[in-house]
Amino acid sequence: MKSISQLLDIANKYNQELPPLPCAPVLTPPLSSYLDCAVHDPAAKPERIIQLCEEAIAYHYATVFVNPLFTTLVKDTLADSGVHTGTIAGFPLGAFPTEIKVTEAKKYLSMGADEIDMVMNVGMLKAGEYDFILEEVHQMAETVHAQGGLMKVILETCLLEKDEKIISCLICKEAGADFVKTSTGFSKSGATVEDIDLMRRVVGPQSVMGVKAAGGVHTLAETLALIDAGANRLGTRMAKEILEEAKQAGIE
Template sequence: MSNEATPAAQPSTGTQQAPGNIASFIDHTLLKPEASEAEILKVCAEAAEYRFKSVCVNPVWVKTVKKALKGSGVLTCSVVGFPLGATPTDVKTFEARGAVLDGADEVDMVINIAAARAGDKGALVEDITAVAEAVHASDAILKVIIETALLDDAQKVLACEAAVEAGADFVKTSTGFNGGGATVEDIALMRRTVGPDLGVKASGGVRSLADAQAMIAAGATRIGASSGIAIVKGEQGSSGY
């Protein structure tokens, strides 16, 4: 699925992507609720300079980011049902539709975490499918945040299976807001569950080049991080997301 005209802006999902340029794996992220317009524009300028894959922001900033990134080849990413996932499906769908209409090339949605913990795969599939249909109608990409820190391994597998069944493009570890983030073990489990063709995004706590490389080796094809510059420079980033 393509959502940009130039090859540099093509969204990627599965394991066919090789870790040659670490910047091309990174969703440069600023999701703090207090983020200012100046901070958002700074992140956009950094993403264009370092050639990150996308800039990921809250929905209120999508139009600003899309305009700032025009012509850069960097994608615009937003979040839905974030960070709790505890909104009704029709609300998530409305939010997703608005994000893509505002210019989002990619949408990262949070699942119904309670449904995953209860083992209710049907509810998960229904929730994800509705959002996927709204996102794909605009040729955008859907990533599904399963919030691994709140699930046991069986629940993680269930959530990943639901994402595959619902037609998602990626599964993603974490919001970064609910305790704990990506681990190599979780990435490996998610990759085994979804197979070779779906994207796997590691997010939350990836703050160094070594962290990012470990996630990629375990099967990640995207890295969500607020420390993207430190990662590409081989430095240690600060905490946060």
């Protein structure tokens, strides 16, 4: 594993000039396989969760993301459908002790989660506590991977400066996360094409690490622009509407 000093050297270089896109992003049908549908509304009832799962099965989404309490309900409803079950850890602020996030991950994996989206501790990153971030992400990645799961780190990019986005991507990649993700959807703003472009340039090709756009993804045009910039997963509450729009446009 590279040291923080080595990662900072790379980050400083990238802050001066980002590397080129590793390859021209190409939409690989079906579009539905790029979409995670999510409901994190605290007032959501079980009936709404079941309805979302039925929609996900009908439209072949990648994953259904819900608040942790509903993880087992989602797993059972999606059984044998090919749609994955996802939930969140350290959400939405990220300011949890590492051991709490790890305990969350273990519990949610035991409840049936296939994917865990963890919020990075933004305050510690801004304080320059990079070793803390590296160790936390590494512990979470090891915990999730030990159960065969997928682990994404939410950076909350709307709160970060360019250099902070770069070093956080490098740390998450080095620590073994499967994806870096833009946003919780609970902060000032969500995914932007510019942030996705930066993240993809920093982490490299999709075969090495995923980039997930989330927050404010409402239309087909926004979806395609984010994919063109390098996103290979998108979190949205508008997945059905996006796919219906794509169908009308002749996009699979």
